[in-house]
Amino acid sequence: MNRVLTIAASVAAFAISLPAVGQANQDATAVQAGDYTVESTHTQVQFSVNHFGINDFYGTFPGASGSLSINPKNLAAARLDVTVPVSSVSTTNKTLDEELVSADWFDAAKFPTMHFVSTKVVKTGPKTATISGNLTLHGVTKPVTLNASFNAAAVNPLSKAYTLGFKASGRIKRTDFGVSKYAPLVSDETTITITSAFEKKAN
Template sequence: MTRFNRLGAVLVASSTILSASHALAASPKVTSGDYKVEPAHTQVIFSVLHFGFTPFSGMFSQASGKLHLDTAHPSKSTLNVTVPVASVETSNSVLNNELKGDAWFDSAKYPNATFVSTKVTPMPGNRAVIDGQLTMHGVTQPVTLHARFIGSGVNGLDHAYTVGFEAHGEIDRGSFGIKTYIPAVSEKVEVRIAGAFEKIE
């Protein structure tokens, strides 16, 4: 690459960074209030270590629930979300049905997993630590989520004011009584969440 081309590449990259920074700075201020889960764009993705070979992932969807967002006092924000266990999906249709059965989630007996926040601790960089109680498979255990604010504004498709977050955490499935194939399939489950919430007018 010639010196001229290198200079051009640097200028283009700099312009891109400045444009992105401007877009972030120009994003709308987050609005306090009550929000409902937007289920079409909310996903709970889980991953386990499969027989020591590879991470294996699946997803829950169709969530419902509410977020109370207090931007002036973020620690007063609250979250209550329910996910139907029968929504579980993996890349294996046979496994999907197995996971719904009584050897795993037993969705007929325990149809929902519910997370209720008990404490929200604001952190630098639009982040927060959310402590709460997760009820799944008939058992309630404390779970901590590490959340990050992604963005806010009016959704161009449904015209609803929307806020979005991502979060991650870890669950010990054995403590919820889901022990099938431990330790061949890891007891520790990594969880990543994409959460979209629409403001309730």
Template sequence: MKTTLALAALLATAAAPAFAQAVTDPAKAEAGSYAIEPEHTRVRFDVTHFGFTKYDGEFRKVSGTLVLDPAHPDASKVDITIATDSVAVPNAKLKEELEGAQWLDAAKFPQITFKSTKVAKTGADTADVTGDFTLHGVTKPLVLHVKFNAAGTNPVNKHYTSGFEARGQIMRTEFGVKTYAPMISDAVAIDIDAAFEKAK
């Protein structure tokens, strides 16, 4: 036990100098082209289930790119692709149902996408990112409220990484996903934590 704790402390100490270089001011992040780091990127959603509880799930396969311009935030761009059949919920039968024709119809619509069209700074480390959101074959505008977390060299893999969190909401019936609405809420909250690694 003591050996394990000592090793953990040693690793933490070794990583500290690299991690200390991380910046929380987006103006100090490195400009350039980035790609999603999928292992630490999460796209979650939740709905109200018959008015009794909230029920959530997530999508496990996410890819995409980011062009980051800290000096001119409005020139930044993000493009995200989600594999529809990567939906994950605690119940295997529900996963199968969600991927079926009544809900997401993953066979017909294998991708969910978001392509930014406008970035508007709203605070020192926040922005509203408007984009074209495509779900179930329907494309509509979506605004994501985005917060910059930090940027710096990942002490483990040594990749320069920028991290963000984003929140948004869609009305699923507007995209043709109408099953059990409004008993299962039309409004779907979207919660994203995204890590992007800079291209070398």
């Protein structure tokens, strides 16, 4: 009984120590300027294609890494550099995952990563911007533009790191990158959706 009470007290103390959701700052102008790294465990790159005209189908690439340099007073100077491991692809279908990393699709053995480097950032609203850059996928580099929005900033109650949250989306034609299997039965146009967390580097 005492052990149960001790555990309950510990859980309660932990819960009390957590900041309320409302304490996350959604004011983009209040973001701390500096250099950040991708918080991989809470960052995902999702793609969707239309499957034979029947339904939309989704997959996810976890395990992203990279960096962000940002100053809200000079957003145009922001720099983003992100790498995503292709072999991490997950569709919840093991057989399909194995097919996607094969030479017929992403060819992860030969081209193990996707890489995006920003070239231009343009503010479009209080919490939004377009991020133009070069995407390297399947050994091909093409310009891509992402529509990004700022979610919030807060100190992560577990890691204690000051963390920024963003969402971004864009569209590519996969055949432009040489990923042409079953196109256009499986749609050429591919939607990319990114949810990302960035932790500020310690000074």
